[in-house]
Amino acid sequence: MPIAVPAFNSRAKTSKFALFSTFFAVFGTVCMSFANYAAAQTSPQPIPIPTQSAQPQGAVVQMLYVKEDRDKELPVSLLDQPNADDGIAGAKLGIADDNTTGRFLNQSFKLDVIEGSDLNDLIKQATEKVAAGDGFIIADMSPDSLLKFADALKGKPAQIFNVGNPDDRLREEDCRANVLHTAPTRSMLADALVQYLVWKRWPNMLMVIGPSANDQLLADAYRRSAKKFGAKIVEERKFNVDTGNRRADGGFEQIQQQISQFMQGAKDHDVVLVVDEDQVFGDYFPYRTWVPRPIVGSAGLVPASWHPALEQWGATQFQNRFKRLAGRIMRPLDYDAWIATRVVGEAASRTHSTDFKTLYDFIHSPKFDVAAFKGVALSFRAWNGQLREPLLVNSQKIFVSVSPQPGFLHQFSLLDTLGMDKPETKCKAYTQ
Amino acid sequence: MSRLSMLMPALVTAAIVSFGVTPADAYTAYVTNEKDNTVSVIDTDKLEVIKTAKVGQRPRGIVMSNDGKWIIICTSDDNDVKVYDAQTLEYIKSLPSGPDPELLTLHPDGRRLYIANEDDNLVTVVDIQTSKVITEIPVGVEPEGMGMSPDGKVLVNTSETTNMAHFIDTTTHKLFDNVLVDSRPRVAMFNSAQSQLWVSSEVGGTVAVINPTDRKIIAKINFSIPGIEQEAIQPVGIRITKDDKIAFVALGPANRVAVIDTKTFKVLKYILVGQRVWQMYFTPDGKLLFTTNGASNDVTAIDVANLKAIKSIKVGRYPWGVVVSPK
Numbered sequence: 145m146p147i148a149v150p151a152f153n154s155r156a157k158t159s160k161f162a163l164f165s166t167f168f169a170v171f172g173t174v175c176m177s178f179a180n181y182a183a184a185q186t187s188p189q190p191i192p193i194p195t196q197s198a199q200p201q202g203a204v205v206q207m208l209y210v211k212e213d214r215d216k217e218l219p220v221s222l223l224d225q226p227n228a229d230d231g232i233a234g235a236k237l238g239i240a241d242d243n244t245t246g247r248f249l250n251q252s253f254k255l256d257v258i259e260g261s262d263l264n265d266l267i268k269q270a271t272e273k274v275a276a277g278d279g280f281i282i283a284d285m286s287p288d289s290l291l292k293f294a295d296a297l298k299g300k301p302a303q304i305f306n307v308g309n310p311d312d313r314l315r316e317e318d319c320r321a322n323v324l325h326t327a328p329t330r331s332m333l334a335d336a337l338v339q340y341l342v343w344k345r346w347p348n349m350l351m352v353i354g355p356s357a358n359d360q361l362l363a364d365a366y367r368r369s370a371k372k373f374g375a376k377i378v379e380e381r382k383f384n385v386d387t388g389n390r391r392a393d394g395g396f397e398q399i400q401q402q403i404s405q406f407m408q409g410a411k412d413h414d415v416v417l418v419v420d421e422d423q424v425f426g427d428y429f430p431y432r433t434w435v436p437r438p439i440v441g442s443a444g445l446v447p448a449s450w451h452p453a454l455e456q457w458g459a460t461q462f463q464n465r466f467k468r469l470a471g472r473i474m475r476p477l478d479y480d481a482w483i484a485t486r487v488v489g490e491a492a493s494r495t496h497s498t499d500f501k502t503l504y505d506f507i508h509s510p511k512f513d514v515a516a517f518k519g520v521a522l523s524f525r526a527w528n529g530q531l532r533e534p535l536l537v538n539s540q541k542i543f544v545s546v547s548p549q550p551g552f553l554h555q556f557s558l559l560d561t562l563g564m565d566k567p568e569t570k571c572k573a574y575t576q
Numbered sequence: 577m578s579r580l581s582m583l584m585p586a587l588v589t590a591a592i593v594s595f596g597v598t599p600a601d602a603y604t605a606y607v608t609n610e611k612d613n614t615v616s617v618i619d620t621d622k623l624e625v626i627k628t629a630k631v632g633q634r635p636r637g638i639v640m641s642n643d644g645k646w647i648i649i650c651t652s653d654d655n656d657v658k659v660y661d662a663q664t665l666e667y668i669k670s671l672p673s674g675p676d677p678e679l680l681t682l683h684p685d686g687r688r689l690y691i692a693n694e695d696d697n698l699v700t701v702v703d704i705q706t707s708k709v710i711t712e713i714p715v716g717v718e719p720e721g722m723g724m725s726p727d728g729k730v731l732v733n734t735s736e737t738t739n740m741a742h743f744i745d746t747t748t749h750k751l752f753d754n755v756l757v758d759s760r761p762r763v764a765m766f767n768s769a770q771s772q773l774w775v776s777s778e779v780g781g782t783v784a785v786i787n788p789t790d791r792k793i794i795a796k797i798n799f800s801i802p803g804i805e806q807e808a809i810q811p812v813g814i815r816i817t818k819d820d821k822i823a824f825v826a827l828g829p830a831n832r833v834a835v836i837d838t839k840t841f842k843v844l845k846y847i848l849v850g851q852r853v854w855q856m857y858f859t860p861d862g863k864l865l866f867t868t869n870g871a872s873n874d875v876t877a878i879d880v881a882n883l884k885a886i887k888s889i890k891v892g893r894y895p896w897g898v899v900v901s902p903k
Contacts, residue, residue, distance in 0.1 A: 188726045188770035191788045245738035248754040515759035515779040520807040
């Protein structure tokens with residue numbers, strides 16, 4: 145038979161293709177069939193092992209962590225008290241991970257840390273570090289400081305990663321071309337929670353809003369989310385924080401009375417949405433409401449980029465590594481800073497380069513993505529430099545769900561159902 | 577694909593003509609159940625669980641000794657590797673492994689066991705007879721996949737966060753090359769001829785086929801399944817038929833196993849199995865392929881000749897690894 149099927153030359157008697165060739169063999173001669181079968185035992189071709197040449201001198205990628213010390217009221221719970229190395233520990237773990245990888249590519253990674261409350265001094269020090277080669281800067285600062293900091297470094301070979309700030313305006317009307325954001329925005333966090341509530345068919349929210357300026361911004365984000373996903377804020381109440389009670393003896397007795405009274409006479413609602421970004425009163429609400437309703441938002445069920453007990457997507461080893469390094473559990477700020485270092489490490493290994501411009505261009509190209517224990521690859525939104533990532537909806541001990549939720553659709557990426565999408569953006573610094 | 581299906585009736589006839597129809601040999605499959613610390617034992621003829629045995633904490637990777645007498649299991653939360661009698665499932669001994677062992681592979685010499693320590697960036701080499709650590713090899717962040725070349729000369733380890741396939745000379749236990757692949761490489765598998773090394777990238781959603789001779793990537797395989805979002809396609813387990821013609825790739829939460837022609841690297845078919853399919857193993861006669869479906873707590877048997885799932889067998893909670901006895 146003149147049918148040539150060289151690809152299906154039989155080596156084993158059991159596969160479909162083996163049978164296939166037997167089929168042709170039967171058409172030809174029985175001898176051929178046996179010949180084919182005898183060919184089943186092939187010996188593997190040897191793999192040449194090259195001799196090791198001397199390792200070339202490794203190149204270094206220098207990163208800088210800048211932390212602006214800010215006055216903040218202490219959170220209600222002892223569990224939420226700040227650590228001196230919040231964020232910094234995450235960056236250190238990322239540098240360690242990058243160095244383990246870099247070993248195989250003759251690349252190494254180094255982290256400088258500067259910290260202080262005087263912005264001008266931070267800018268001065270950072271400028272010197274940039275001149276000395278620190279090209280990638282992780283910044284944990286207040287919004288206004290971040291803008292001044294970014295403007296001071298404009299035109300210099302420096303890429304800033306915002307880790308400490310959820311303000312949407314930093315990605316929108318006040319966006320800066322030299323800033324990428326690994327911290328999620330308020331609008332992303334609100335969308336992550338509200339998607340879950342809508343999925344649960346708990347769309348009616350009683351919103352309790354704290355007095356701080358950040359609380360007003362977060363409340364705006366929830367109003368926008370409710371409208372976006374068809375949830376409803378049935379009523380809004382302002383909560384004035386009386387901090388004097390907090391540590392007084394018997395303070396809990398007062399709170400037990402006060403929260404209950406505060407919540408009387410509300411319109412029917414499925415959940416109480418507490419808006420308390422600085423965690424100074426929200427945790428008073430669970431179990432103290434007038435009618436029994438779940439608490440969501442800044443207490444109870446809370447959206448975040450990370451949970452210290454997350455074990456999905458291979459995160460167990462990551463959590464363990466962090467605990468060994470920092471001697472504590474990992475918080476969202478640590479995770480956001482870790483991502484920034486991994487973004488740089490990933491760019492260095494993908495491009496086989498430590499050159500700032502090469503890494504910068506790759507990170508800003510559509511080819512860039514990075515794995516970060518969320519089950520999908522993360523990337524940056526081209527219109528405003530915001531990290532595109534799934535967000536967790538957390539209870540205190542474990543995460544409850546991950547958003548985007550099933551059923552919310554998007555024409556390009558489901559992850560863009562969280563936060564400001566391309567058509568809505570007010571950012572002009574990123575060319576679209 | 578179309579040519580194959582056209583010829584299928586003829587194939588079946590040919591099979592009957594040339595070999596006659598014989599029942600499959602009965603082997604024993606062992607499945608580790610990660611969340612309930614057990615091993616389910618399956619009769620591959622009846623396709624039924626015939627026994628469930630308690631083992632150590634969080635059993636994951638599993639291999640069999642070359643003589644088929646022992647099953648060797650990574651008991652990750654005990655931070656060791658445990659050896660059990662394959663017949664009685666009685667505990668025999670523990671092997672030192674380093675922390676959090678996940679996957680392992682046995683050298684063709686039957687003695688050297690190579691273990692990936694996910695928590696410690698190491699591959700540990702243990703002599704299973706003497707239970708002594710021979711050496712530890714530093715690799716990338718979160719080592720996982722362990723592919724042994726059929727001649728035993730080269731081990732390939734994948735590291736999930738470093739995103740590399742590390743080539744290790746098993747004579748010197750030194751790395752001689754590192755190949756960058758897509759995000760979160762999970763499994764490395766040589767074909768019999770050692771002309772191809774397949775590496776699956778779980779988050780990247782691809783499989784890289786590498787030429788072991790020059791360590792260049794020959795092909796990168798992408799997957800697309802109508803109605804399944806791209807993010808759910810997460811390749812993990814890989815098995816290649818003994819004749820090197822066909823590769824099976826488990827696609828995790830896409831709940832399917834891709835069937836790939838190893839010459840054209842085209843996906844011929846997606847076989848629906850259970851939820852979050854990860855690891856796979858052939859029966860020694862190559863007729864059946866078992867898949868562990870972690871999220872649906874079952875194991876699917878695939879008829880290799882017909883590329884069809886024939887039965888799903890309920891096992892324990894979160895089945896992870898699977899191995900089939902040589903006889």
